[in-house]
Amino acid sequence: DSGVTQTPKHLITATGQRVTLRCSPRSGDLSVYWYQQSLDQGLQFLIQYYNGEERAKGNILERFSAQQFPDLHSELNLSSLELGDSALYFCASSVGGSSSYEQYFGPGTRLTVT
């Protein structure tokens, strides 16, 4: 158990819908990262938050957005879903800052868009 929690574990929804994925980082970690794992694209970085502020953006679609709340949990919002958005979405956390090293991953949310 990495200490990072993600809910829900599985999500099945239809095209055009909107979903919210939730992540709680390990106790004491200030940085939260979102990654997408799909058969086509492999593991890709989406976005990073550090202590409530957006720190870095990767290949995140405009239909996707995220935020980190004062209690440090994070949510990833996916809207106008398409079949190609079906993937495993991981949240990871780390202490954050230039001195941090390991990123610990949550169990992931498997999203299926039908």
Added chain:
Amino acid sequence: AQKITQTQPGMFVQEKEAVTLDCTYDTSDPSYGLFWYKQPSSGEMIFLIYQGSYDQQNATEGRYSLNFQKARKSANLVISASQLGDSAMYFCAMRDAGISNFGNEKLTFGTGTRLTIIP
């Protein structure tokens, strides 16, 4: 831009043998970190080992060691005395968080190697 290359899509290894999983990387930043993660069939990503670009010695964690050859830009994972439970996907990843990317600690992943341990 950072790039991680894993050239072995799949490997079959006899139980109790040692196995080396290859990883090469490319970055222009002198400060970076290299990681290996294990992803079993259940899907979770398990952190295995970390090597910093300025670390003088190769990292080791139990049966895992990282063969870091900076000049060749390679960071191979060595698993000693393989076990059936080692069957999984293994990903090499790099964090490039030098001065130019302060605070940007994203990981860039390779395509992975599927390791199968044969009894």
